[in-house]
Amino acid sequence: MVLTLAALPLLCGGSASGEERFPPPDFTYHKMPETPVPPPPSPLWEYADTAALLAALALATYLALGRRSRNGLLILAAVSLLWFGFRREGCVCSIGAIQDVAEAVFNAHRAVPGTVIVFFTLPIVFALFFGRVFCAAVCPLGAIQELAAIRPQRIPLWLEHTLGIVPWVYLGVAVLYAAGGTAYVICEYDPFVAFFRRSGAASMLIFGACLLVIGIFIGRPYCRFLCPYGAILGLASKLARWHVRIPPTNCIRCRLCEEACPYGAIVSPPAPLAPAERRKARRRLALFLAAVPVWIALGAVVGRMTHATLARMDYQVRLAGWLAAEKDIDPNDKLALDAVRAFRNTGQSPAEVFSAAAARLETFRTGATLLGAWIGLVVGLKLTQLCTRTPRDDYHPDPRRCVACGRCFWYCPEEQVRRGWIQSVEAVLPQGTPVPLNTVARRDSPGEKT
Amino acid sequence: MASPGKGVSRREILRDGLQMAALVGAGGLGGYLLGNHGQGDDMLWQIDPYKCIACGNCGTHCVLQDSAVKCVNDFSMCGYCDLCTGYFPPEPAALNTAAENQLCPTGAIVRRAVEEPYYEYTIDEDLCIACGKCVVGCAAFGNASLYLQVRHDRCVNCHQCSIAIACPSQAFVRVPGSQPYLLKQRIRPK
Ligand code: SF4
Ligand code: SF4
Ligand code: SF4
Ligand code: SF4
Secondary structure (H helix, E strand, O other): OOOHHHHHHHHHOOOOOOOOOOOOOOOOOOOOOOOOOOOOOOOHHHHHHHHHHHHHHHHHHHHHHHOOOHHHHHHHHHHHHHHHHHHOOOOOOHHHHHHHHHHHHHOOOOOEEHHHHHHHHHHHHHHHHHOOHHHHHOOHHHHHHHHHOOOOOOOOHHHHHHHOOHHHHHHHHHHHHHHOOOOOHHHHOOOOHHHHHOOOOHHHHHHHHHHHHHHHHOOOHHHHHOOHHHHHHHHHHOOOOOOOOOOOOOOOOOOOOOOOOOOOOEEOOOOOOOHHHHHHHHHHHHHHHHHHHHHHHHHHHHHHHOHHHHHOOOHHHHHHHHHHOHHHOOOOOHHHHHHHHHHHHHOOOHHHHHHHHHHHHHHHHHHHHHHHHHHHHHHHHHHHHHOOOOOOOOOEEOOOOOOOOOOOHHHOHHHHHHOOOOOOHHHHOOOOOOOOOOOOOOOOOOOOOO | OOOHHHHHHHHHHHHHHHHHHHHHHHHHHHHHHHHHOEEOOOEEEEEOOOOOOOOOHHHHHOOOOOOOEEEEEOOOOOOOOOOOOOOOOOOOOOOOOOHHHOOOOOOOEEEEEOOOOOEEEEEOOOOOOOOOHHHHHHHHHOOOOEEEEEOOOOOOOOOOOHHHHHOOOOOEEEEEOOOOOOOOOOOOOO
């Protein structure tokens, strides 16, 4: 069951540096010391992390759905940031765990710590019931951005939708590279882990700092426009039975919360369509749905054409390239020169590398085709989704984009009544609100629980 | 979608069904991974000393300012030579511990006379910067008992080790936490 020793056979491989030129002496009185091997931190930390994740998720769910407390969520976010971010230094994280899962699915020999599997699965399970409570106050990347979002502005919805495709593309790319064991791009380009460790590559520190500065005005840029795990969670939240609601009770359509969400998650009830328009909309929907396979095919073709470019990241492919044109290696290219030197050290023949690289290229041809098809699917479905309308008559957060941050709660007069800040909702309603106040708005779903 | 009421409840049923399917899917994936790939302890990064060419990247590419990779002297393999080619530069002026006679740029190797005529070389890990100079020197003319290892009291176990990305020899491998080092360990003839 456990395939942990995959690394050990490597030790038996050929080596140019294993000679014993001077046999170690047999000392008479001197005691030969042991080679020091300081142990890693106790695996108990692993279990502590798992327990902390479960506790934080449960608490976030309670704070978002039960207590409806934005302050509570903020405090929990700060604690999560301190624990999962600064104390545990950003690893393990659910976003990066995508890659382990992808690699394990495609590679039978990849052992994955149980913690990583739990970190991948648990927030998704929570999202399936309660929405993105993980993003609300557990994820350290989300927390650092949530705390940075001091003056968040809304951005146009079309931009929100367009950039919203990026996480899905990123997910595809990350899975492609992880599945083949080429690279873990999510970790390589994690913008905040350098902060959590208080050290790291300058480029990543700058990237992270830029995101934080942007994040003051455009809230959670990484979450919304990059994070592949957020995309998965958003989709799962779409199915959530108990998602956060803006009003504690029923929506009276006062529109006070309309502008409340800096993440563009609040959806207004769509105006009813005339029958003719509805027919037109339905025809458009059918057309876009029919176009999805075309997008997929187009993506697959384009993807296939880019496979050589994508494969350039792969070690075997690069090594083969260097070996094939050894004379052309730039003398300043230390990596290439060292790689060739390391290759000589293994005693392998170049032919072996070339055939391995050819095999990798073949794999990438398939992978790139699939990636292209995936991107086509994402684009096609996004366009389809843009012309669907969900008939509802309340203001509600779109579960895909809502990170359950709790900002909108206070805008709702019903909430203000619940908290005892005002006596009745009339007090805060703008003049001329076209809502019959004393009629309880019809619930969108008879069976829905709050 | 004849009447909104019906449409909504139909959507509800669809949603609940999908939710169940997704739950089973997520649970199934998690369970499958736990059963077939899972293990209790963590995976850690380690250097396969037979692949490493001591290029020096270990010293410069770790996310930690003071790299978590350090040189170790594998005492079971060391020849305890007086003229240690890991300790001394190619043509040392004298075989003593004067700074100018040391190959190590930080003076991290401690040379100590033990039994005549042998010398024991110990690494001061606080000083070692994992430049790999001694490793190359020892491999060239000695027993290759000096080599680099990730020190797990220092390593923060990045999910993707930064040095592994920069390693030209693909020497970084993930090892189970129960076997955190890849020591060469001479099998001593009896
Ligand atoms: S969207 Fe991603 S980065 Fe943001 S909080 Fe969610 S999981 Fe974390
Ligand atoms: S980067 Fe790789 S080859 Fe270079 S010293 Fe480190 S382990 Fe050895
Ligand atoms: S895992 Fe991180 S801390 Fe450890 S050696 Fe690699 S880069 Fe350094
Ligand atoms: S020569 Fe470099 S690797 Fe060897 S002990 Fe000195 S600092 Fe460490």
